[in-house]
Amino acid sequence: MNGEYTIREIEEQPKVWEEIFRNTPMIEEIRDKEEIIYFGSGTSYYLALSLASFTQRYTNISSRAMPSQELVFFSKTAITNKPTLYVGISRSGETTEVVMAMDKVRELGLGDFLAITTNKDSSLTAKGKRTIVLESAKERSVVMTKSFTSMLLCLQLGILNTLRTEDLSSFRERLINVSKDLFPKFKELSSSLAQKEQKEIIFLGSGPLFGIACESALKVREMSSSLTSAFHTLEFRHGPRASLTRESLVVVLLSDSAKEEEIKVAEEIRDIGAECVVIGESLSNGVDIKSGLNEFLRLVLYMPFAQYLGYYKAIKKGLDPDIPLNLTQVVKI
Ligand code: F1P
Numbered sequence: 167m168n169g170e171y172t173i174r175e176i177e178e179q180p181k182v183w184e185e186i187f188r189n190t191p192m193i194e195e196i197r198d199k200e201e202i203i204y205f206g207s208g209t210s211y212y213l214a215l216s217l218a219s220f221t222q223r224y225t226n227i228s229s230r231a232m233p234s235q236e237l238v239f240f241s242k243t244a245i246t247n248k249p250t251l252y253v254g255i256s257r258s259g260e261t262t263e264v265v266m267a268m269d270k271v272r273e274l275g276l277g278d279f280l281a282i283t284t285n286k287d288s289s290l291t292a293k294g295k296r297t298i299v300l301e302s303a304k305e306r307s308v309v310m311t312k313s314f315t316s317m318l319l320c321l322q323l324g325i326l327n328t329l330r331t332e333d334l335s336s337f338r339e340r341l342i343n344v345s346k347d348l349f350p351k352f353k354e355l356s357s358s359l360a361q362k363e364q365k366e367i368i369f370l371g372s373g374p375l376f377g378i379a380c381e382s383a384l385k386v387r388e389m390s391s392s393l394t395s396a397f398h399t400l401e402f403r404h405g406p407r408a409s410l411t412r413e414s415l416v417v418v419l420l421s422d423s424a425k426e427e428e429i430k431v432a433e434e435i436r437d438i439g440a441e442c443v444v445i446g447e448s449l450s451n452g453v454d455i456k457s458g459l460n461e462f463l464r465l466v467l468y469m470p471f472a473q474y475l476g477y478y479k480a481i482k483k484g485l486d487p488d489i490p491l492n493l494t495q496v497v498k499i
Pocket residue numbers: 206207208209210255256257258259260261264308309310388493494495496497
């Protein structure tokens with residue numbers, strides 16, 4: 167059956183998340199740092215975007231995300247002489263640019279080097295000073311689903327565990343309990359939306375949700391070869407909305423900090439006649455996640471919507487989500 171690995175990996179996420187809560191790492195490397203730079207490629211870069219926003223919010227340390235290629239080819243625009251923690255993110259641990267970037271920062275950078283992967287015998291594992299390996303997040307599919315949310319959650323928990331500022335057991339309880347209803351809710355909504363023809367599918371997100379919006383757009387694009395894009399929510403007014411038609415689907419991933427303005431953007435989109443789905447917390451008109459978690463802690467809960475949408479759209483188009491067109495599981499140049 168088409169997509170059997172992908173659907174299984176999507177639905178295994180809460181189980182892997184539970185295991186990560188049971189084995190939460192410490193990330194002592196953040197101590198005494200003036201900069202934290204997360205780097206990865208594709209999905210792993212989008213993970214870095216959300217994680218950098220979360221990290222600066224909780225640690226007050228300047229935190230940035232960049233595509234691995236920028237560290238390799240434009241290292242002078244990224245590396246400073248400040249004490250820095252470099253974190254390489256890679257499901258396979260074999261993406262050429264990520265391995266090259268880790269080499270580069272070790273050669274040029276000051277500070278510490280951490281890696282996270284699902285592949286314990288990878289080249290990245292060999293290059294990092296310390297590597298967090300999440301074998302339970304290993305995937306058969308080309309596209310990243312549980313590996314994305316698991317590596318994101320693991321690094322979030324590692325930072326919270328090191329700071330000792332959050333009650334991780336209540337975080338775990340809320341995340342796992344809400345997943346029981348949320349996954350079926352997203353599955354039903356996404357499978358119904360997937361039956362419609364959309365000219366374009368756009369995801370909007372602010373703050374830590376911009377990385378989630380980018381990853382959501384990539385998931386649907388990769389699995390179903392659909393035209394998708396992602397923007398910061400209010401940025402959508404500054405030009406990108408020009409392409410909206412009745413065949414457009416726009417998904418607004420609501421934050422807490424900009425919620426009121428983001429809802430106005432959604433209303434403007436509906437006024438133009440495009441379909442608009444709003445996903446957030448404490449919502450009357452939209453999909454209410456009902457986690458009781460803030461915009462930084464509930465990040466992984468937004469992902470099943472786009473993962474299911476990509477899966478069902480691929481099936482509708484007669485494609486196999488496990489083997490997306492033009493893609494390989496590991497990108498080596
Ligand atoms: C990540 C990546 C994904 C892409 C596809 C192939 O590589 O390039 O971004 O969507 O799944 O793998 P990595 O995390 O293994 O470095």
